Amino acid sequence: MASRRVPLVxxxxxxxxxxxxQHMRLFELARDHMQSTGQYKVVGGIVxxxxxxxxxxxxxxxxxxxxxxxxxxxxSNWVTVDEWESQQPDWxxxxxxxxxxxxxxxxxxxxxxxxxxDSSNPAPQLKLLCGADFLHTFKIPGLWLEDHLxxxxxxxxxxxxxxGSLQPERAVHESDTLFRHRQNIFLVREWVRNETSATEVRRxxxxxxxxKYLIPDPVIEYIHQHNLYTEDSEKRNEGTALRPLIKQAHQxxxxxxx
Amino acid sequence: MEDPSPSKVVxxxxxxxxxxxxMHLRMFELARDHLEDTGQxxVIKGIISPVGDAxxxxxxxxxxxxVEMVRLATESxxxxxxxxxxSQQSEWLETVKVVRHHYEEIIAAEHNKDDVDTxxxxxxxRIEEKRFESSDQNKKRDAPHLMLLCGADVLESFExxxxxxxEDIAEIVGRYGLVCITRSGGDPHKFINQSDELWKYRTNxxxxxxxxxxDISATHVRRxxxxxxxxRYLxxxxxxSYIQEHGLYSAExxxxxxxxxxxxxxxxxxxxxx
Numbered sequence: 001m002a003s004r005r006v007p008l009v010x011x012x013x014x015x016x017x018x019x020x021x022q023h024m025r026l027f028e029l030a031r032d033h034m035q036s037t038g039q040y041k042v043v044g045g046i047v048x049x050x051x052x053x054x055x056x057x058x059x060x061x062x063x064x065x066x067x068x069x070x071x072x073x074x075x076s077n078w079v080t081v082d083e084w085e086s087q088q089p090d091w092x093x094x095x096x097x098x099x100x101x102x103x104x105x106x107x108x109x110x111x112x113x114x115x116x117x118d119s120s121n122p123a124p125q126l127k128l129l130c131g132a133d134f135l136h137t138f139k140i141p142g143l144w145l146e147d148h149l150x151x152x153x154x155x156x157x158x159x160x161x162x163x164g165s166l167q168p169e170r171a172v173h174e175s176d177t178l179f180r181h182r183q184n185i186f187l188v189r190e191w192v193r194n195e196t197s198a199t200e201v202r203r204x205x206x207x208x209x210x211x212k213y214l215i216p217d218p219v220i221e222y223i224h225q226h227n228l229y230t231e232d233s234e235k236r237n238e239g240t241a242l243r244p245l246i247k248q249a250h251q252x253x254x255x256x257x258x
Numbered sequence: 259m260e261d262p263s264p265s266k267v268v269x270x271x272x273x274x275x276x277x278x279x280x281m282h283l284r285m286f287e288l289a290r291d292h293l294e295d296t297g298q299x300x301v302i303k304g305i306i307s308p309v310g311d312a313x314x315x316x317x318x319x320x321x322x323x324x325v326e327m328v329r330l331a332t333e334s335x336x337x338x339x340x341x342x343x344x345s346q347q348s349e350w351l352e353t354v355k356v357v358r359h360h361y362e363e364i365i366a367a368e369h370n371k372d373d374v375d376t377x378x379x380x381x382x383x384r385i386e387e388k389r390f391e392s393s394d395q396n397k398k399r400d401a402p403h404l405m406l407l408c409g410a411d412v413l414e415s416f417e418x419x420x421x422x423x424x425e426d427i428a429e430i431v432g433r434y435g436l437v438c439i440t441r442s443g444g445d446p447h448k449f450i451n452q453s454d455e456l457w458k459y460r461t462n463x464x465x466x467x468x469x470x471x472x473d474i475s476a477t478h479v480r481r482x483x484x485x486x487x488x489x490r491y492l493x494x495x496x497x498x499s500y501i502q503e504h505g506l507y508s509a510e511x512x513x514x515x516x517x518x519x520x521x522x523x524x525x526x527x528x529x530x531x532x
Contacts, residue, residue, distance in 0.1 A: 021280070021491040022491075024490070024491050025490070025491045025492070028488035028490050028491065029488070031488065032487045032488050075495060191478060192473055192474050192475070192478050192492065200469065209291045210287035210288070210290070210291050212283070212284075212287050212335075213280040213283045213284045213287065214284070217334055
């Protein structure tokens with residue numbers, strides 16, 4: 001192990017409604033890719049389910065989404081679930097969640113290194129892990145504040161797993177902000193077409209169809225035990241605007257320094 | 259559920275399973291949901307039959323390992339099992355012979371079940387009927403159907419010269435039946451329509467759409483393993499542990515049978531030249 005590799009933590013934000021094998025696959029692909037650059041050593045992965053305040057249609061309560069993620073990640077020795085974001089009463093901007101986690105990581109780092117700040121022990125970094133479709137949310141008006149996007153790619157960085165199309169390259173090309181920080185955006189190619197979306201999983205569950213091998217067995221059991229995904233649950237938040245669209249509409253665009 | 263009595267179905271999947279992936283397992287789940295949804299069938303069992311080593315496919319590792327991996331992978335399933343009969347044959351066997359073997363096993367098991375309660379005359383009579391009709395598959399009222407489960411690529415391989423015998427296709431599809439899982443891209447209906455042979459048996463071909471693309475090929479898995487990349491969540495953890503324990507897939511193992519002609523091609527080209 002080269003000692004100068006930068007320790008890296010990967011953070012995935014999202015609904016995880018429910019968590020699927022594909023979500024966990026993203027972590028595996030990202031870790032392999034980042035380590036193969038020779039610059040990083042991936043030391044951890046964090047799954048951070050969004051809070052109920054997000055207002056997305058069909059979103060079941062965070063308590064359940066957290067429990068399912070924990071069951072799914074029981075068998076992983078490097079990816080964990082963090083409840084902080086899900087416990088916030090309101091939806092939290094992704095950048096704010098990242099600041100929180102980075103604060104935690106730095107504290108831990110300072111504790112472990114003490115006062116010796118030598119170069120053989122570089123400070124860890126935190127990057128956001130996302131699927132290819134995520135880059136397109138940057139283009140949705142009102143979903144991202146420009147400063148937030150800038151901070152995300154400049155200060156933290158992005159690891160984006162694509163499904164074999166050139167969409168991510170295009171998204172970077174089409175955004176001046178993303179293009180400016182392209183060195184901090186890592187695009188990972190997934191060669192296996194594996195498009196298990198949580199939406200499809202919920203659809204199958206509502207219809208009484210099998211989801212075995214798409215999500216882990218303990219998660220399937222949990223869903224059945226609590227009868228989580230039904231036609232009723234899918235109607236939750238129906239017709240509600242996504243919280244970011246409301247929250248940020250009332251926010252002056254340059255209100256970042258807090 | 260009030261439907262009088264749906265026919266029992268056993269699903270059989272043949273292939274290399276080198277190694278088995280979640281996609282293979284998923285195919286069984288999709289097929290069962292589809293068949294039971296018609297109200298006509300009740301799927302009682304799934305059988306995975308790894309091909310024997312004599313198949314000579316490039317990179318095919320020993321069948322004992324492939325069988326064991328399927329066994330591990332199906333441990334958590336309440337209905338899918340592995341069968342090692344095909345893999346233990348010293349020569350490569352045409353799929354139709356594997357299908358026949360399993361159908362005979364099913365019928366034999368039914369007989370044994372009936373023989374147990376000899377008190378009931380009606381059942382005894384049925385046994386007689388069965389013996390009488392034993393070559394006429396799938397006609398008996400309560401004997402399970404056996405259907406071959408495959409991906410759309412197998413359906414399309416029916417047209418590959420020297421890979422299949424015409425009469426074998428006729429028997430597999432005509433007498434037993436096919437459940438064909440299709441990825442979002444393909445259109446098996448079109449393919450069936452364009453083949454006079456398959457069109458004849460179209461009612462015996464059940465096409466299942468896989469809306470969630472889950473294209474985990476064993477080739478991809480082996481490649482990732484050779485390169486030391488993670489294959490987690492593509493196949494069951496127990497199988498991954500087994501592969502690591504036995505150091506199964508390497509650049510070396512991929513060279514197995516590298517210059518050997520696939521058994522079916524060998525056999526059929528011999529047949530056509532003699």
